[in-house]
Amino acid sequence: MFNILFVCHGNICRSPMAEFVMRDCVRSRKLEDLVHIESAATSTEEIGNPVHRGTRRILAAKGIDCTGKTARQMTKADYDNFDLLIGMDDENVCRMRAICGGDPDSKITKLLAYTGSSRSIADPWYTGDFETTYRDVKRGCEALCDYLELNGILYR
Numbered sequence: 001m002f003n004i005l006f007v008c009h010g011n012i013c014r015s016p017m018a019e020f021v022m023r024d025c026v027r028s029r030k031l032e033d034l035v036h037i038e039s040a041a042t043s044t045e046e047i048g049n050p051v052h053r054g055t056r057r058i059l060a061a062k063g064i065d066c067t068g069k070t071a072r073q074m075t076k077a078d079y080d081n082f083d084l085l086i087g088m089d090d091e092n093v094c095r096m097r098a099i100c101g102g103d104p105d106s107k108i109t110k111l112l113a114y115t116g117s118s119r120s121i122a123d124p125w126y127t128g129d130f131e132t133t134y135r136d137v138k139r140g141c142e143a144l145c146d147y148l149e150l151n152g153i154l155y156r
Contacts, residue, residue: 002153003036004144005082006111007092011041011071012052013124014088014133018111020059020066021134022141029145038082040074042095047071054130062134074099079107086111086144089120111140114147 004022008015019039026032041047050056051066059066078085079100085108087093096108112119121140124133147153 001036002034002084002148003082004038004084004086005074005078006037006039006086006088007042007074007096008039008088009041009043009092009123010046010049010125011039011073012046012049013055013130014121014137015039015041016051016066016069016071017055017059017134018086018088018137018141019069020064021137022144024062024064025141025145029149031145031149035148039069040072040078042074042087042092042099044073047073052125054124054128058130058134076100079103079105083107084109089123111144112136114143115139116143 006015006018016039019037022037026035049071051069056066074096076099085096087096087108087110089110093108093110097103111121121136122129122133124130
């Protein structure tokens with residue numbers, strides 16, 4: 001089982017969006033039994049809160065259910081428990097490294113790195129633009145799925 005953790009500031013907008021889009025991506029490729037996917041926050045302010053209504057709305061419009069997901073904070077133990085820890089922006093990546101005490105195994109990346117971009121995924125909490133965030137997350141997750149398949153990480 002390959003374990004992926006998506007991380008953003010509060011775990012109510014971008015990282016749960018990535019979690020459920022990635023689950024949908026691996027399910028559509030019939031690889032869901034090979035991957036475990038979760039999401040978490042770098043902060044404590046949203047712990048226990050449900051996915052933001054804007055994220056729920058756009059996921060539902062795409063036929064993706066995120067019912068029951070609540071925010072949790074990333075822990076140092078996540079570094080050992082996950083094969084990839086994927087942040088949405090540079091600040092997330094910096095805070096992830098601080099929480100984990102570094103990144104000795106080079107497990108921490110940004111999602112859009114899999115598309116060949118160093119760009120961050122904009123936070124719709126501030127922009128209000130969940131559609132653009134969804135498009136970036138979808139593009140990143142599809143590229144990540146391709147990367148995992150092409151490199152034999154997800155292989156039956």
